[in-house]
Amino acid sequence: MQDFFELIVSGFASGCLYSLMGLSFLLVMRPTGVVNFAVGQYAMLGGFAAVAVMTTILIPPIALPYVPGLLVVLALMALLGAAVEWIAVKPLVDRGAPPVASMLSLLGVLIVLLEVGARFGGTEALPTEPPFGFRRVEFGPFAGTPQSLFTIAVTLVIFAAVWLFFERTLWGRAFEAVSLDRRAAQLMGVNLRLVTVSAFASSAVVAGLVGVLISGTTGAYYQVGMALTVQGFTALVVGGVGRVDGALLGGVLLGLLEALVMRYLPVSSSMTLAVPLVVLLAFLVLRPHGLLANRGGH
C-alpha cells in the first residue's frame, strides 16, 4: 500500500503537467477551432527561458529570483504566443483559410521552435533552481516531494483562475461565445482579433509555465516538447474536448493511470509513453466526447 500512496502523489503531479498542457491546447482550440501541436515547443522554450532568466547558465549577467523570473518568462511567452499567431495564423485567416490550414502552418512553427530551442539552449538538459526540494515528505499515508506538491498547488490555482474567468467574467463568457458561434459573437461586438491573440498568448503562457516547472525538476531539455504534446492532447481528449474541468480531470487521470500501469501491470517500463497513446486511441474510438460531455455548441 505504501507504493500505491506514493504513486498517487507522483502520478497526480505528473498528471497536473499534462492537464496544463491540455489547457494550453484548449485555450486556442475553443475560440479558434485550431489544434496547435506546437504547444509542446512552447513548454521547451519556456524551460530554456527560465534557465536564461533565472540562472547564469545561458545569459550570465541575468539571474533573477524565482518569482520575478517566472513573471518575466511568462511575459516573454505571451509575446511569443502572440507573435506566432501574427506570423503563422493571421495571414491565413485573413485570406479565409480553414482552421486546418492554420494547423499545418503551426506544424511548421513547431519545427522552427524546436530548432530555435536546440540552438539557443543546446542539447543538454539545463536546470533551474527549484523553489522547493525533493526530500521525501510524508502526510498521512501519502508521500511525495515538496516540489511535486508545489506543482499540484500551482496547477490547481491556474485551473481555478481559468475556470472563474470563463464562467464568471464577461470577457470569459465572450471567449466561450466565440467558440460557440464566432459570427454571433462578432455581432455582439466581441473583438475577434483580441480574442484570438489572447487565446494564443495565454496558451503559450500556460505551456511556458509547464516548461518552467519542469526546468526545476528534470531540467529544460530541447526534446521535452513532443511527449508533452501527446500527453496534453490525450488529457484533453480523455476529459472531454472543449472543457476546462475536462482538461484537469483528463490530465490527472492520465498521470495516475500511467503511474499505476507502470507499477502494477507486467508491461516493459520503456512503454510508459505508449500509455497515453493507447488511452488516446481508446477514447477516440469508444468515447470520442471524453468523460465530461461537451456542452453543445458545435
Place this chain on the structure above:
Amino acid sequence: MLLVENLVAGYGAAKVLHEVSLEIARGEAAALIGPNGAGKSTLMAAIMGVIEARSGRIVVDGTNVTGHTTHSIMTRGLSLVPEGRRIFAPFTVRDNLRMGSIRLSAGRPGFDERLDYVYGLFPRLKQRESQLGGTLSGGEQQMLAIGRALMSNPRILLLDEPFLGLAPKVIEEIQAAVRILQEQGLTLLLVEQKLDIALNIASRACVLIKGSIALESSSDNLKARSDLDDLYFSLAEKAA
C-alpha cells in the same frame, strides 16, 4: 443616418452585391425585401463589417466606417439581429443578454438599465432569465435575439428576417415590440420576405434583386401591388 453607396461585396470569388446604394434617415423604418439569394443577408453582413466591402462606402452619421471592424461599427450605434437568431444555446438568457452588452461603454449601471429596458419590452425573457437559451421556444429565442441586440443601446437596429418560421400569434407579439422601438425613435432596417409584414412596419421599402436595388418605393405604393412574385419577376427581367 445610414448611407450605403455603390457597395460591392461577396464571398470568395463570388460577387453578391453589385453597387448597392441605400439611405435611411434618422427615425425611419425601412424594409429591405427581395427573393431568396438576392443578397439581403450579405448586405447586412457588409454593413456590420462582418464581410469586407470591395468597393463603395458605408457612412454612419457622416462618419465613413467602410473597412472598420464590427465592434467599432457597433460603437457607432449599429446592431444586427442576425438571420436564424443565433442565440448562445448553452448560455442562460441573462448571459445571452450580457453578451449583447459587451460594447456598452456605460459599464454596470448601464447594463442594469438596458436589462430593465429589454425585460420591459419582453417580460417573458425576465421570467426565463436563468433558463438556458437553447430551451426557449422559437418565439422566445427571437425575442432574446432582439433583446440581445438592443443591449448595446443601438441607434440603428438591423433585423434580418426576425419573423421567419414563427407562429402568427408570436409574430404579432414581436411586431408590437418592434413598433414600440419605432415609436421610441429607433431607426430600423428590416429584412423581410413577407411583404405584408414588411409594409406594416416600414414606411419605405427597397427591393433587392440579384445584388442590386431594383426598386425603391413608399409602402403605400407597394401595397397597391398585389403579387410579390410578379413584382420580383418583372424587376428581374428588367435587370437582365
Place this chain on the structure above:
Amino acid sequence: MMFSLNLSIATSTAALGLLAAAGGAQSQETIKVGVLVDQTGKTSFYSQPVTEGTLMAVEEVNAAGGVLGRQIELILEDDNGRPDLSATKARKLVDDGVVAIISNSNSGATRQAISVTAESLTPQLASANSAETLTTLDNSCFFQLGPVESLQVKTMLAFTKTKGYGKVALVGDNSGLSTAAVDQFRMGLGEAGVPIVEEQLIPVGSQTAVPQLQKVRAAEPNAIYQVAQIGPQVVQFFQAYQQLGMKQPILGTFNLSSSSYLTTAKGLMDGTVFTDAFDPEKPEAIAFSERFKAKFDKEATSLEAYGHDSVVLIVDAIKRANSTERPAICKAIAETKGLPRVMGAKGTGFDFSRGDRRGFDPEGVVVRAIENNAYTGAVFSGTKN
C-alpha cells in the same frame, strides 16, 4: 557561450601565430593540424569543450617555442556532428596539407572520416570517442584516445567485486546510448555471476521515475546500477530514489561526471559512485586544472582534458619522428609508450606499443564518488583487485 569562447580562443591563437610569424623568430612555415569539431550540431555540447582543450594545449606548445622549432597551426572544420559531412570536411583538411587530424566530433562522424585518412595515410586521433568498434576499421593511422565503453563496465565490475553485492538492479533510459550500456552491464554482470533482480528503463520524455524505482525497491537489491544517459531521466532517477527514501548504493557511469548534474540533481546524489576517465588527484590533472582555471577562470572537466591530450600525443610523435611527414608521424604514434597524459588513473599514460590502437590504458578508468554535492578523487582504479 561556449561558441563565443571558442571563437575568442581561435582568434587569439591565430593572433599568436601571426605575431610569431611577424617576429621572424621562426622563419619556417607552421605545422598544420586539422580539427574536426561539431560546433553547431547536436553533439556540440561535448565536442566544443573537447576542442577548447585542444586549442589551449596548442597555445601552450606554441608559447613554449613550438615543435621542431615550428609553430603549430590548428585548422578547425565544423562537421555539424553529421557523419555525411565529416568525410568531406576531412578531405578538405587533407587537401589543406594538415599533418594529422584530431577528431573531436561524435563517434559516427569520426567513423566516416576514417576512410579519408586511411586513403591519405593521415594520422587521425579521436580524442574522446568511446565507441567499441572504431579501431576495427582498416586504418593503421587511426588512434582512439579515450576509453571504450566496455572498459568502464570492467572497471565498475571490478569495484563491485570488492563490495560483494549479492544481487543488483539495473536502471537505464530508452535512448540508444543507455540501452547499449544496459546490454553491456547485463552481459558483464552475467559473466561475473551477479544476479540482476530487477531491470528498468525510464523512457525519455517521462515526468517521473517513481513507478520504475518502486519496482526496484520491491526487488530489494543490494545495489543499483544507474546507467541512464539522458539528463532529465538521470535526474528523475535520483529524485525518485530520494522520494522513495531508498538507501541502496548507486553505481553510475561516465555520464555522471558531467558537472551539470551537481545543479540539476543538487544534493540528491551524495554517496553515488561512478566511473570516470579523469582522476583529479593525478599530478598531470592537477597541473592541467590549474592552468585551465588561470586561463579561463572556470573549472576544467574531463572533456577539455581529452582535447588537451590529443595535442600532447601528436607533439610527442612529431618530436620523436623528427619529421612532419604523415607516415613518419603515424609510425611514431604507434610506437608511443608510457607517455604521461592528463586523462586516466594515476601512473597511466598513452601506450600504443601493445599493437592496440586504443591508447587508453586498460587500467586507466577510475571510480569516483559524489559527496556533499561535489566529486571526490578516485576511490578505485583499474580492472584488477
